[in-house]
Amino acid sequence: MSRIVRTAADIIYPFILIFGLYVVAHGHLTPGGGFQGGAVIATGGALVIVAYSYAEVREWLSKNVLMGQEVIGLVGFIGVALIAFAFGQVFFFNYLNASGSLFGIPVPYGINAGELNTGGFVPLMNFSVGCEVWGGLTLVILYMLSGLEKEGC
Amino acid sequence: MIEQIPHILVLLGLIASAILTYYFKDLLAATLAAGLFSFLISLEFYILQAPDVAISQAAIGAGLTTAIFIIAIGATGRFEGESS
Amino acid sequence: MKKMIVLFTSLLILSAFLGxxxxxxxxxxxxMTDMDDYFxxxxxxxxxxxxxxTSVTFDFRGFDTLGESTVLFCAVIGVALIFRKMQAGEEYEDE
Known part of the structure; x- marks a missing residue:
């Protein structure tokens, strides 16, 4: 692409990254969540991949790092749910809610202002799923672009 | 009644963009029409008060799917029956 | 021409229905609002x-999100298998 597109992509990409991380981190307070935030970040990655050529992008984004990010996301999701057995509860029980520790402030019923340090294990789940979707969807576009380079188009 | 007018316009735009996707022989233009359909359906989800689904539809449908289709068209051919 | 007339008539009926x-x-x-009221x-x-x-998708219905994550993981693994890097003497298998 031309120099204008590359400069615009350089300027816009940090803002897309910060917005996606905001959607992931505030998933238990505002609309959004892990899947949506990860998809927003992957769209920003697709913008950079489209603006530059594959040979340049391949030096910045490693396929092994993205695949490891995806594996860490899925394993972390299952692991956070499995820790509930250590508390003597069933699978997917929200053991951190109203416990007073990390993300453990109790929430009253009704309309309230919202506090970032609430939610039990829901923010941890959001970060796991966001990490997985970020890695997975960027990896799909990167692999398709590598197949296009191999055909010699 | 007056607040339903944008809703009706979005529905008509959905039908029009779907027909355009079907009738374009140029596959790149058809892909862009599909992206317009995706964007309009995310607007429809927002009007129906489902912002969660609207965010994921705008990111996946209008962003990633269009990019993947454009990459696939670049690898094969721009018109039907043509093999690059 | 006749196909176009049939198509536009059916589209008119469909848009009137949607309106x-x-x-x-x-x-x-x-x-039915029992479950909604409880949530x-x-x-x-x-x-x-x-x-x-989020409280429904990640806590009450956590198994759904687990299945969705597994489906996404399997889809990315499939794409990586299709576009994998070929070895030096390796070729695609023909029919």
Whole structure:
């Protein structure tokens, strides 16, 4: 692409990254969540991949790092749910809610202002799923672009 | 009644963009029409008060799917029956 | 020409149907509301989230999200297998 597109992509990409991380981190307070935030970040990655050529992008984004990010996301999701057995509860029980520790402030019923340090294990789940979707969807576009380079188009 | 007018316009735009996707022989233009359909359906989800689904539809449908289709068209051919 | 007339007539009927649906039926007034009432009443205290969509998808219906993550993982693995890097003497298998 031309120099204008590359400069615009350089300027816009940090803002897309910060917005996606905001959607992931505030998933238990505002609309959004892990899947949506990860998809927003992957769209920003697709913008950079489209603006530059594959040979340049391949030096910045490693396929092994993205695949490891995806594996860490899925394993972390299952692991956070499995820790509930250590508390003597069933699978997917929200053991951190109203416990007073990390993300453990109790929430009253009704309309309230919202506090970032609430939610039990829901923010941890959001970060796991966001990490997985970020890695997975960027990896799909990167692999398709590598197949296009191999055909010699 | 007056607040339903944008809703009706979005529905008509959905039908029009779907027909355009079907009738374009140029596959790149058809892909862009599909992206317009995706964007309009995310607007429809927002009007129906489902912002969660609207965010994921705008990111996946209008962003990633269009990019993947454009990459696939670049690898094969721009018109039907043509093999690059 | 005849196909076009049939197509546009059916589209006109469809758009009239959609317009009537959008004008008469109201969204947000379902008939069976037992589960909705339970989630809206106890969801905030039991999961600690103000966003009820997230409290349903990640806590009450956590198995759905687990399946969705597994499906996405398998899809990316499939794409990586299709576009994998070929070895030096390796070729695609023909029919």
């Amino acid at each position: 009537v649906m959008a004008l008469t039926f109201t969204f947000g007034a379902p008939k 809206l009443r106890f969801g905030q205290e039991q999961t600690g989230t103000n966003n009820q969509c």
